Amino acid sequence: MSSFEINPEIWLAVQKPNESVEYQCKICNDRVLRSGKFSLARHEKTTSHIQHQQRHAHQQSTQQAEAASAPPSIDPAVNYLSNVGVFNLASSFSQSFNDLTTTAPSGTTTAPSDSFSHPNPTTAGGAMPYWDDLYDEDTSERISQAMLPQQTEAWGGILASMVDMMHDEDERRGLVDDIDSDYEPEDELPPEPEESDFESDDDESSGIPAQDTSEDPHQEGPPRKRARQGLLEPSDRWFPWPDRISCTLDILMHLPRSVFSQRQLDLFLWLLNINNVPDVPSVKSMQRLNAQLQQMCGIDTIEYQGKLGHTYHVNNLAQIIAQELANPQIRKHLSFYPQDNGPTLGEARQADRWLNEAPEELLTPMARIKTKDFYIHEPALAHDGHNNGLVVMPFRWFMGGDELHARCWDMSRVVTDSSEAWRITKDSVREIPASHFLVNFPSLQEDYKRYKIPDPGFIHDVTEQGVSSKWTLTNPVKGNVWRERADGCRVVSFPIWLYCDDTSGNVSKKWNEHNSFLFTAAGLDRSESQKDFNVHFLSTSNIAPPLEMLDGIAEQITEAQEHGIWAWDCAGEGGGEAVLIIPFVLALLGDNPMQSEFACHIGMRGKFFCRNCDVKGKDASDTNEGGTRAEANASDDESDGDADDAGQKKGKRRKGVLETFSVLMARISRFMKPGKPREVEDTLKALNTQFTYAIDNATRSKVKTARTATGIKDTFQDYFLGKLDEAVHKLRGDTQRRDALNKAIKELPAKK
Numbered sequence: 001m002s003s004f005e006i007n008p009e010i011w012l013a014v015q016k017p018n019e020s021v022e023y024q025c026k027i028c029n030d031r032v033l034r035s036g037k038f039s040l041a042r043h044e045k046t047t048s049h050i051q052h053q054q055r056h057a058h059q060q061s062t063q064q065a066e067a068a069s070a071p072p073s074i075d076p077a078v079n080y081l082s083n084v085g086v087f088n089l090a091s092s093f094s095q096s097f098n099d100l101t102t103t104a105p106s107g108t109t110t111a112p113s114d115s116f117s118h119p120n121p122t123t124a125g126g127a128m129p130y131w132d133d134l135y136d137e138d139t140s141e142r143i144s145q146a147m148l149p150q151q152t153e154a155w156g157g158i159l160a161s162m163v164d165m166m167h168d169e170d171e172r173r174g175l176v177d178d179i180d181s182d183y184e185p186e187d188e189l190p191p192e193p194e195e196s197d198f199e200s201d202d203d204e205s206s207g208i209p210a211q212d213t214s215e216d217p218h219q220e221g222p223p224r225k226r227a228r229q230g231l232l233e234p235s236d237r238w239f240p241w242p243d244r245i246s247c248t249l250d251i252l253m254h255l256p257r258s259v260f261s262q263r264q265l266d267l268f269l270w271l272l273n274i275n276n277v278p279d280v281p282s283v284k285s286m287q288r289l290n291a292q293l294q295q296m297c298g299i300d301t302i303e304y305q306g307k308l309g310h311t312y313h314v315n316n317l318a319q320i321i322a323q324e325l326a327n328p329q330i331r332k333h334l335s336f337y338p339q340d341n342g343p344t345l346g347e348a349r350q351a352d353r354w355l356n357e358a359p360e361e362l363l364t365p366m367a368r369i370k371t372k373d374f375y376i377h378e379p380a381l382a383h384d385g386h387n388n389g390l391v392v393m394p395f396r397w398f399m400g401g402d403e404l405h406a407r408c409w410d411m412s413r414v415v416t417d418s419s420e421a422w423r424i425t426k427d428s429v430r431e432i433p434a435s436h437f438l439v440n441f442p443s444l445q446e447d448y449k450r451y452k453i454p455d456p457g458f459i460h461d462v463t464e465q466g467v468s469s470k471w472t473l474t475n476p477v478k479g480n481v482w483r484e485r486a487d488g489c490r491v492v493s494f495p496i497w498l499y500c501d502d503t504s505g506n507v508s509k510k511w512n513e514h515n516s517f518l519f520t521a522a523g524l525d526r527s528e529s530q531k532d533f534n535v536h537f538l539s540t541s542n543i544a545p546p547l548e549m550l551d552g553i554a555e556q557i558t559e560a561q562e563h564g565i566w567a568w569d570c571a572g573e574g575g576g577e578a579v580l581i582i583p584f585v586l587a588l589l590g591d592n593p594m595q596s597e598f599a600c601h602i603g604m605r606g607k608f609f610c611r612n613c614d615v616k617g618k619d620a621s622d623t624n625e626g627g628t629r630a631e632a633n634a635s636d637d638e639s640d641g642d643a644d645d646a647g648q649k650k651g652k653r654r655k656g657v658l659e660t661f662s663v664l665m666a667r668i669s670r671f672m673k674p675g676k677p678r679e680v681e682d683t684l685k686a687l688n689t690q691f692t693y694a695i696d697n698a699t700r701s702k703v704k705t706a707r708t709a710t711g712i713k714d715t716f717q718d719y720f721l722g723k724l725d726e727a728v729h730k731l732r733g734d735t736q737r738r739d740a741l742n743k744a745i746k747e748l749p750a751k752k
Contacts, residue, residue: 004041010053011040018487027052033566038559046300046316240296245272246281246289253286256532297323304552307749308719310544314517317556320536321494321583322567324521330534331571335523336364336492339399348522349399354495354586360395361473362561362584364493365482367397367404369434373490375480377473378441379411379422379456382432391444391453392432393424404434413453414460421460424471441479482580485564490572490579494565495522495586497529498553500546500594516540517553522586546597547716557583600683600714608711613675618659618667686712694721695745720748 011023014033022033023040028049034040043049241247249269253260260268265283272280281289300316324330335347338355345351354363366375374380376395384390392408399405410428413420439447444456457477461468474480482491496519505512517538520529528534539549564580572579588598596603601611609617659667686706693702703721707713727744728737 004037006037006040010044016487018484025049027056036563039563042302042559046302048295048298048300240293241289243279245277245279246286249281249286250289250293253290299323302552302556304549304555306544306548307551308545308548308716310541310548312539312541312544312549312552314539314549314552314556315537317519317538317553317583318560318565321560321565321581324494325567325569325579325581328570330521330524330528331569333524333528334521335399336494337397337399337404338363340405341401347525348495348497348586354522355398358495358584358586362493362582364397364491365480365582366486366491367406367434367437368490369437372440372443373483373488374406374434374437374440375483376406378479378483379444379459380437380441381439381444381451382408382437384430384432384436388438389451389453391422391456392430394432397434400431400433405431406434406437407431416460419458420454421458422454422456423460424462426462426464442483482564482582486580489577490569491564492579492581494581494583496520496583497522497587497589498585499589500550500598501590502594505542512542514540514542515544515546515549517546517549545715546594547714550598557585597715599678600687600712602707602711602713606711607708610675610711611678613677614711615671615673615675616667617671683712686710687714687717690714691717691721694724695741700725723748 006023010025010027012026014022014024016022020035022035024031024033025043028043034043236242238244238247241250249265252268253265262283265286269280269283299319301313302316303311303313305311324334335349337349338358339347339349340355341350348354360376363376365377366373368374374394376397377393379391379393382390382392391411393411394406394408396407397404398407408430410425410430411422412425414423415421439451441456444451448455457479459471459476462471463469478484485491499518499520500515502513502515504510505514517540518535519538520535522529524534538553541549560581560583564582567579567581568576569579570576588595590598592604595601596611599611602608607617608614690703690706690712693706694700700721724741724744727740731737731740
């Protein structure tokens with residue numbers, strides 16, 4: 001993102017108390033503070049920002065055009081004629097000026113003594129006066145005298161009704177230019193037919209019977225017309241919806257398994273109107289409301305251009321997680337610390353993956369104890385029941401039963417050339433309850449002389465199994481970086497189950513493969529995690545393979561782990577508080593073929609069929625009793641689990657060597673024993689070797705041999721190896737092949 005430049009016309013710089021600078025988008029006006037060029041650039045690529053930017057540019061061009069074509073100042077005489085014309089136009093909508101007269105007790109009607117007499121009194125209903133007589137001071141004076149307070153209020157009501165009526169008519173014909181005039185309905189909502197607004201009495205054009213306006217004997221008065229809603233306040237009862245019926249209708253329209261079309265909504269609203277249900281909104285107003293709610297609390301969809309050339313879209317993971325903590329129905333079931341439950345295992349938080357194996361920097365890094373925040377990888381003063389002046393280095397917080405504990409490394413004093421310092425011993429681990437922590441790192445830095453101990457920010461070295469090394473987990477003087485980022489707020493970890501599988505996109509039995517990514521919060525209880533509303537959709541595609549889409553998802557997770565996700569914790573202190581979230585993937589879920597693809601494994605049809613260890617299966621040409629990779633016949637192409645290669649080569653299967661009983665027993669013995677576990681370093685080394693074969697030999701034969709010999713295959717890498725092979729496939733001569741190969745290598749994407 002070094003090439004990204006911050007545009008001051010788009011971003012408003014906000015100075016934080018800690019002298020850091022964050023930015024707010026002027027175009028979206030969402031009041032969200034963002035930091036880092038990566039976050040700003042990603043926001044500018046969102047669909048919501050692009051739509052706001054287009055609307056903003058359209059409004060600016062419209063304002064400039066209106067300013068350029070502004071009419072000259074109106075002559076006072078013309079202005080007066082216009083006002084009187086509107087006045088008389090209003091009178092034509094009433095029965096006559098005599099309707100404003102008062103009624104005597106006897107029931108007879110008398111006109112006010114100062115009522116205005118029209119220049120043409122013979123016209124029924126009070127016709128418009130002669131234009132020659134309008135601009136004359138005497139007539140103007142009589143008009144002013146005729147406008148008594150009672151009449152002014154009546155005319156105001158008439159004019160307001162006229163404006164409201166014209167607004168409704170314009171709205172029905174799509175002529176109202178409001179903040180949602182550029183809103184385009186979703187795909188499941190076809191274009192709305194004209195005259196389908198239920199605030200009108202004529203619905204013939206939409207094919208719906210017109211509402212019966214005859215008097216209902218069971219109704220005391222006509223159905224109440226829906227009042228126009230102004231700006232809503234968060235204190236309103238039904239915020240962000242204007243009222244109960246809008247809330248329930250919006251929920252009904254967005255049921256996940258029963259999406260309403262505009263036609264169905266049209267019929268449903270007609271049913272409510274025909275039964276005299278008051279305050280029924282129109283279809284267009286529901287669409288406007290949906291657009292406003294989507295802008296306020298919707299999930300952005302980010303477009304990615306994959307490295308394999310495919311375009312795919314991923315929902316904003318950070319926004320989904322932030323909404324989880326703001327939802328009181330979900331928040332009460334979330335856990336942010338692993339739990340040591342002894343031999344009993346019932347939840348994900350009690351398993352070793354979260355409790356012991358997950359990296360410390362991805363777990364919840366702090367605990368709030370009596371208004372003080374204690375972070376991992378920061379020295380703290382505690383007591384263990386015997387020693388009240390114990391300085392320890394906590395590195396993992398966890399729940400021991402119902403109480404929070406910390407695993408800590410012991411710290412001891414060492415004498416250096418100039419002064420005393422601290423040595424951390426990772427071989428010595430103790431568990432201390434949170435209630436036994438006394439002084440956190442910032443306070444200890446200020447008062448260490450009072451406790452007669454060395455400066456806690458002066459760490460000399462770290463020892464583990466007798467080997468000494470430097471302390472590199474944090475800056476020992478500043479402490480944990482999350483303390484500065486949180487700025488006094490709590491920081492919690494949010495592990496997720498990330499799931500991917502291929503499903504058919506067709507309702508029929510015809511297979512139409514779509515690879516989809518979803519996730520659930522691993523901190524939920526098992527009884528809650530599989531409920532529909534706790535399974536969140538991220539991405540799907542029928543053209544982009546899983547590893548290509550995983551690249552965009554990993555980019556979002558990496559960015560969130562670097563800067564955190566700001567969210568509102570509805571269960572926080574004082575009825576709610578801002579928190580900073582660190583997401584991480586607890587485990588990838590999927591069936592065996594999908595897990596093999598994630599693990600860069602050749603598949604269960606391969607000679608080395610296990611993705612966890614190097615156990616070897618049956619080899620058609622292997623007759624010895626050994627079982628190591630070196631003894632495997634690497635030229636056995638049939639053991640390559642590549643479905644593509646198997647589909648390309650069709651012919652007679654060669655006969656395998658007859659397996660003796662001793663060989664059979666040896667193979668079963670190898671299978672029953674645990675093999676050597678696969679390691680990340682070994683997999684990367686094997687993949688680099690395959691790439692070296694591809695660029696050195698310009699052929700895939702050695703690559704296939706290496707895959708068969710190791711059981712390692714990366715489908716993502718295979719796409720680029722195929723590009724290299726295509727570049728030299730039809731060429732002859734070493735010089736031509738090498739030149740074409742070098743050109744193809746330069747076109748490969750750069751390594752991150």
